[in-house]
Amino acid sequence: MSKYRLTHLEELEAESIYxxxxxxxxxxxxxxxxxxxxxxxxxxxxxxxxxxxxKIPFPLVHIDTGHNFIETLEYRDELVDRLGAQLIVGYVQxxxxxxxxTEEKGLNASRNRAQIVxxxxxxxxxxxxxxxxxxxxxxxxxxxxxxxxSHRDEFGQWDPKNQRPELWNIFNGRKQQGEHFRVFPxxxxxxxxxxxxxxKENIPLPSLYxxxxxxxxxxxxxxxxxxxxxxxxxxxxxxxMQIRFRTIGDLTxxxxxxxxxxxxxxxxxxxxxxxxxxxGNRADDQRSExxxxxxxxxxxx
Amino acid sequence: MxxxxxxxxxxxxxxxxxxxxxxxxxxxxxxxxxxxxxFEDQLQAIKNTSARKGLEHVDLSLLxxxxxxxxxxxxxxxxxxxxxxxxxxxxIIADTPGHVQYTRNMVTGSSTANLTIILIDARKGVIEQTRxxxxxxxxxxxxxVIVCINKMDLVDYKQEVFDRxxxxxxxxxxKLDIQDFHFIPISALxxxxxxxxxxxxxxxxxxxxxxxxxNVQVANDVNHLDTRFPIQTVIRPHSDKYHDFRGxxxxxxxxxxxxxxxxxxxxxxxxxxxxxxxxxxxxxxxxFAPQSITIELNDDVDISRGDMIVRKNNxxxxxxxxxxxxxxxxxxxxxxxxxxAIKHTTKEARAVIKEITYKININTLEREENHTGISMNExxxxxxxxxxxxxxxxxxxxxxxxxxxxxxxGTNSTVAxxxxx
Numbered sequence: 202m203s204k205y206r207l208t209h210l211e212e213l214e215a216e217s218i219y220x221x222x223x224x225x226x227x228x229x230x231x232x233x234x235x236x237x238x239x240x241x242x243x244x245x246x247x248x249x250x251x252x253x254x255x256k257i258p259f260p261l262v263h264i265d266t267g268h269n270f271i272e273t274l275e276y277r278d279e280l281v282d283r284l285g286a287q288l289i290v291g292y293v294q295x296x297x298x299x300x301x302x303t304e305e306k307g308l309n310a311s312r313n314r315a316q317i318v319x320x321x322x323x324x325x326x327x328x329x330x331x332x333x334x335x336x337x338x339x340x341x342x343x344x345x346x347x348x349x350x351s352h353r354d355e356f357g358q359w360d361p362k363n364q365r366p367e368l369w370n371i372f373n374g375r376k377q378q379g380e381h382f383r384v385f386p387x388x389x390x391x392x393x394x395x396x397x398x399x400x401k402e403n404i405p406l407p408s409l410y411x412x413x414x415x416x417x418x419x420x421x422x423x424x425x426x427x428x429x430x431x432x433x434x435x436x437x438x439x440x441x442m443q444i445r446f447r448t449i450g451d452l453t454x455x456x457x458x459x460x461x462x463x464x465x466x467x468x469x470x471x472x473x474x475x476x477x478x479x480x481g482n483r484a485d486d487q488r489s490e491x492x493x494x495x496x497x498x499x500x501x502x
Numbered sequence: 503m504x505x506x507x508x509x510x511x512x513x514x515x516x517x518x519x520x521x522x523x524x525x526x527x528x529x530x531x532x533x534x535x536x537x538x539x540x541f542e543d544q545l546q547a548i549k550n551t552s553a554r555k556g557l558e559h560v561d562l563s564l565l566x567x568x569x570x571x572x573x574x575x576x577x578x579x580x581x582x583x584x585x586x587x588x589x590x591x592x593x594i595i596a597d598t599p600g601h602v603q604y605t606r607n608m609v610t611g612s613s614t615a616n617l618t619i620i621l622i623d624a625r626k627g628v629i630e631q632t633r634x635x636x637x638x639x640x641x642x643x644x645x646x647v648i649v650c651i652n653k654m655d656l657v658d659y660k661q662e663v664f665d666r667x668x669x670x671x672x673x674x675x676x677k678l679d680i681q682d683f684h685f686i687p688i689s690a691l692x693x694x695x696x697x698x699x700x701x702x703x704x705x706x707x708x709x710x711x712x713x714x715x716x717n718v719q720v721a722n723d724v725n726h727l728d729t730r731f732p733i734q735t736v737i738r739p740h741s742d743k744y745h746d747f748r749g750x751x752x753x754x755x756x757x758x759x760x761x762x763x764x765x766x767x768x769x770x771x772x773x774x775x776x777x778x779x780x781x782x783x784x785x786x787x788x789x790f791a792p793q794s795i796t797i798e799l800n801d802d803v804d805i806s807r808g809d810m811i812v813r814k815n816n817x818x819x820x821x822x823x824x825x826x827x828x829x830x831x832x833x834x835x836x837x838x839x840x841x842x843a844i845k846h847t848t849k850e851a852r853a854v855i856k857e858i859t860y861k862i863n864i865n866t867l868e869r870e871e872n873h874t875g876i877s878m879n880e881x882x883x884x885x886x887x888x889x890x891x892x893x894x895x896x897x898x899x900x901x902x903x904x905x906x907x908x909x910x911x912g913t914n915s916t917v918a919x920x921x922x923x
Contacts, residue, residue, distance in 0.1 A: 205758065205790040206721045209513040209592040214782050218794040219753045222734040226807055226848075250782045253796070254747060255739035338583045345582045364580060366610040366831050368919045369905045370753070371845050375914035389594055391585045475541070 210398055213390055214247065219370065220349050220386040221251040221333065225258060227350075227374035228331035228382065232289070234320070235261040237273035238449040239406060240335030242280070243395055244386055246404050248333070249284055260287035262332070264320050266312040267294045268430045268452040276407040291323035307432075311453040321357040324381060331374070331382045339391045349388055355379035396472055400465045409446045412463040417442045423456040447472075511589070514720055516617040517596040517644070519608045519635055524621045525652045529690035530584060530597060531562025536697035537712060539586035540565065581611040590716045604631075605864065605879040608638050609829045609919050613905070616720045617646040619711075624657045624687075628670045634864045636671075640678035641827060641881065641921070643901060645723045648684045648714055655689040659702040677867070679898070684714050724791050728895065729757025730818065730903050731811040732847035737796055749780065749796040750805055752848065754789055755902035757813075759797065761787045767803055768810045768893045769820050774801040808849035810893045810903075818893045818903055825859070825923040827883050827897075828876070832910060832917030835875040842908040842917065846892045853908065857885040883923070897921035 207215065221244075224231050233248060235241045248257045263277060281288045293312050296302050301322070302315040324332060338345045348364055350372045365373055374382055387395070399406065416427040416439050425431060427439045430453050444457035445468075462468045518526055534540050548564040555561070584595040596611035598604075612618055618639045622632055639647055649671060657663040664687045675683065686695055687706050694700035697712045709717065737749035759765075763776045779789045780796040789795045797811070805811075812818065830836050836855065844853040860869040861882040876882045897904030908918035 205724070205726050206512060207793070208510055209587075211782075212513045212792065215753065215792055215794040218782060219734070222751055222794075223848075226735045247782075251751070251794070252737055253780065254741070254744045254749075255737050256741075339585045345584065346580055365916045366581075366606065366919070368610055368613040368907055368916070369901065370614070371847075371905065371907050373845065373907065373909055373914070373916045375843070375909060377914065389583070389585070391587070391592075393587070394592070 210394060210401060213387075213394060214250075214398070216370075216389065217244075217247045217386040218251040220372070220384065221248050223372050224331050224333055224350075224374070224382075224384040224386070225252075227372065230327070230329050231259045231331040231333060231384070232262045232327070232329045233257070233259065234332050234334040235263045235277065235288075236335070236450070237263070237269075237277050237407060238335065239395055239399065239410065240337060240387060242335075242404060242406065243390075243398060244333060244335045245280065245284070245286075246402065247386060256285045260289050260327075262289045262291065262323055262327075262329070264291045264316045264323065265293065266316055266451045267292065268312055268428075270407070270409055270426070270449065270452055270455075272407045272409050273449060276405075289323065289327060291319045293319045295319070296322060311451060313451055313454055316451075317357075324357065329381060330376070331384050333384045333386060335387055336383075336385050337390050337392070337395075338388050347385055347388060349385055350374050351383040351385065352376065353381050353383060357381070359383075393469070393472060396465070396469045400469060407449065409449055410468065412443060412445045412460050412467075414441055415444055415457070416440070417444060417457060424459065426452055426455070426457060428452050511587070511591045512720060513592050513594065514617060514715060514718065515594045515596065515615050516619060516715065517598060517608070517611040517615040518619045518621070519598045519604070519611065519638075524623050524631075525690045526597075526621055527563030527565075528561075529619075529621065529650065529652065529688070529696065530595060531565040532690045532693055532696045533712065534565060534584065534586055535562055536693055537586055537588060581607055588712070588716060593715065605634070605638065605829060605881070606831045608635065609642065609831075612638060612642045612644055613919065615642075615644050616723050617648065617715070617718060618644045620647060620649045622649060622651050622667060622671070624651050624653045624663050624667065627667050628674060630865050632671070633674060633867065636675060636678055636680070637862075637864060637867055640680050641829075643679070643898060645720075646682045646684075646718050647680050648686060648711065650690075650711060651685065651687045652690055654687045654694060654700075654703065655692055659687075659689075659694075659700070661703070661705040664706070682718075684708070684718075686711050686714065725756035725900055726758055726790060727756070728816055728818075728900060729759060729811075729813050730755050730847075730893075730895070730900065731757075731759060731795075731797075732849070732893075732903075733805055733807055733809045733811065734848050735807055736805065747798070748802075749798055750811065751794075751796040753794045754791045755847070756791045756900055757816075758788060758790045759795075759811075760789075764814060765799070765811050766814050766817065767805055768812060768817070769891050770804065770809070772801075772803045773814065774799040774803050776800070808847075810847065810849075812893075818895045818900075820891045820893055822888050822891050823856075824886050824888070824892075824894065825883065826886060826906070826920045827881065827923060828908070828918045828920045829881050830876045830878055830918050832915060833878060834910070834917075835877045836918065837875050841911070843911050844886075844888055844892075844906055844908055844920075846894065846906040847903060849890070849892060851888045851890040851892065852911075853886045853888045855884055855886050859883040859885060894922045896923060 293315050296319045302318045348367050418425050418427050445460045462471045552561045582597045598607040598611035620635050668685045688695045695710045731754050733750050734752040777798040777800045841854045858873050860871045861873050895903040904922045906920040910917045
């Protein structure tokens, strides 16, 4: 073995830091889209490294659906404090009050789709020309074709058939007025890479990722955290379960898994043995086979 | 599924290319399936689709179908990336489709690859597409090539067929610039020699495809001789603690840098020495490609994005006039005399096309002279001149400092992939 050799995690880290620095230098006004999930936490961690010993030279943007886990918000505020970063919050409730979106009704109502409007508004209002996010190509088949630098037209839409070819590590961030880019520094990471990196770097995570007791509702194959935003159906009941979350999104759509994994090592063992993809219990992806692609075209993350 | 043990393994990026019916998607599906990289919900989805289509077997090629348009039309658009890993290594597959935009897609997917898999249908032997694919692998200087002779089940797993194709391929490949070849007889459909050793081909003593992918030596693919450090950005914290800190951040694309090394900044020619090297894991005395680092120098020199730090006794060419091979990617053809933006490492300038020296007929590999324009998917040798000096090496010597892209300033599209000669 050569002495000058990087492990796969070190090579992914080097690549991501390079991409983050390119985004910073090629755009006037970038930001990090911060969801509170592990992927955007890793992107933020990498951004802090990319500019060390300076602070992250652009803000974190959080789209608040109003249906958040309280643990996510606490973690967010603590992280921003620790990094000395700037935080900008876009509220879906504001978009609803302004009449820009209509709140979904019914048993499966969620604000997942509504946040597209709030996100695009936040980008426009703050004149962001690049939004860095934690999407990974292994997550979902529409994302397998994403670029590191992903062009969005002035309506924030993605055109998968007309993407710029990305050659070597040379990124083309040129754009017309009003257009913007989504930048995905961890495109090449898998769910396992993320967990291994969190372990290696000892990155703190929201407690939601670890096994805990919670009031839940079983719906179809999913286990949802019970909250005031969940409308119980007939025959459904609230029960206390030992669970954790594999991904973290909105309260109304993020499915939990029954688990006793309470340390990072145990989580990694569990992920390694998992028989279902991590988005397999995301209600938002299950609406139709192409639902992620459709939301992405509209400007979803 | 991936295992927890994989913390010391390295990374192999490989590309695959092929036309619709040569079994490429089936091969990737097989590789993912047999290496247990498929989740139950993914498998269930393709089982359902296979059944809906009236197929008797599970169509593994469905695993690599990405977008809605593709699923509807049954074609693959552009490059898709797949991931899997074994206890030895993590793999990134750039899966590029065949059909019309073959060349453009393959060039894109292969530009970062250490290895490419060339598929040959055992019934057909070396065909035009094999030659095209191999030529692009050679042009892009992909260090390792695995030639998979597929559909061996349809030729009764005969050694003569395999041997004949290997000879045929070697005759042709001797004209190309590829260092490392492997030949493997496989059946992607039945799984012979993909992950599991074939019981039908005792005569084949070599490794399976997965074994070969796991064991190809990639550490030496990185150039550790020629130190090239293009500056991405300058880090100035302006904080009390780091009041005088001035860090030059970028990716060390080739070579090695050590603390106290004497360096030269290009294009200014100013000299200094290295005071400190910061990596993502802290300060170090030695950095090597392809690490992302930040360095501090002992002197206050004027350095900005686009400059390059190198060693005094090993410098790239600082030039404005270039000979290059290009693959044209744009919808509109390139014309002699046209101007474009050029991006090379972290530097940007404008460039004018001075001459189209010749085009390469990608099917016969012959040179065709007297051309005034280049269309999409065509490959040509050109002369170009840039408005500012660029710090370049021949692509053969250095894939990072030897490569560039051209951008149409009207549409902002990336229209060419270029390699300096």
